[in-house]
Amino acid sequence: MDIKLWINGKLIKDSVEPDTPMLEYLRSKGCYSVKRGCETSNCGLCTVWLEGKPILSCTLPLMRADGKHITTLEGLQSEAEEFGAFLADEGAEQCGFCNSGFIMNVLAMKRELKNPTEEEIKEYLAGNLCRCTGYVGQLRAIKNYLKSVKGEAGNE
Secondary structure (H helix, E strand, O other): OEEEEEEOOEEEEEEOOOOOEHHHHHHHOOOOOOOOOOOOOOOOOOEEEEOOEEEEOOOOEHHHHOOOEEEOHHHHHHHHHHHHHHHHHOOOOOOOOOHHHHHHHHHHHHHHOOOOOHHHHHHHOOOOOOOOOOOHHHHHHHHHHHHHHHHHHHOO
């Protein structure tokens, strides 16, 4: 099957098998931030944006993205590094395996929710599993990051 899509702003035309998982295809194109975890859409490691909305790429056939835009962490490098510094400051990165999917969701949440409450943050990120942190440091990092971003926006 022939497809046309954009990965991190780059147009790609290719021929793929109809059942090719998006995760596998993205990794074959060098998007190694898209990680394989549960392969059942339960852990959040494979999170990417499809048309600007977070989705789980491990169980989504690539053909469903035909004609659409996919964004991975590689396409959000500076924003990801900025938030990653907040994670590190709180000691919340631990092993780092879950970071890429987690960061993709935090950045999507920042765009979608204005001034989220702690409960809204927890609800938005409920599908991101981390076996190392206990989530407390991650929550502090998110709150500090959102305050920082809000402060920057207020200075413009």
